[in-house]
Amino acid sequence: MSMEKMNILVAKLDHRWITSILKKSWIAMASKVHLSTIPPQPVIPSKKPFKVDLVGGKRYAWCTCGHSKKQPFCDGAHKSKAQGLSPLHFVPEKDVTVWLCGCKYTNNRPYCDGTHKQDFIVSAPLHEQT
Template sequence: MSTLVAKLDHRWISFPLRQPGLRVTAASKMQLSTVPPEPVIPSKKPFKVELVGGKRYSWCTCGHSRNQPFCDGSHKFKAQGLFPLRFIPDKDATVWLCGCKYTNNPPYCDGTHKQDFIVSAPLHDQTDC
């Protein structure tokens, strides 16, 4: 069996080539891109939230959730490849959770929303959903 190699999106991928005369009964779905989608920016400010210690939370990483800053499952249809960040705080606390989705300390805000690439970026319009 030979292999076809192609360069797509700056990543090398390979596809096995079928030999003539071989029957294929079922084809599996293959996603060509291995790079997850970029999150959209639902807010350029953090969300102030009261967290309960010991409770499990799911922070939205894709930006499509209508329940910001928490996940509502929108990533399954709008940002396949991105998944919520699940976390359990140790104690009750008031915290600031990231709204721009580009924090270096997820799920907590680290001030990244003040950087030029976020300030100049368009906000995601939830009516497009």
């Protein structure tokens, strides 16, 4: 066998070996890494705000994902249904009655700012709890 044919054979074997190693590494890595770069979006549990009496000095966790069955507060559903979203923690200074956002798209989190009246919320499907 000529030296040129041997070099070609070695190059082909090297290519196959490297490709095999890379495929195995990619499969192992892909199974451990979430490949999506798009952040999760909340679902819409209500198209109206929630009227809530808050106690001053108490810590609250407002649901940001929309999956909680304890709306408008978090019950931990984001851990399995909306990984990447976490509740918004807040402490009111005094006892107060407020309107907390139910659509999850307010720009004044956790308080309602009227976003639920916009077309993209009005025309969106309402999330049904399962």
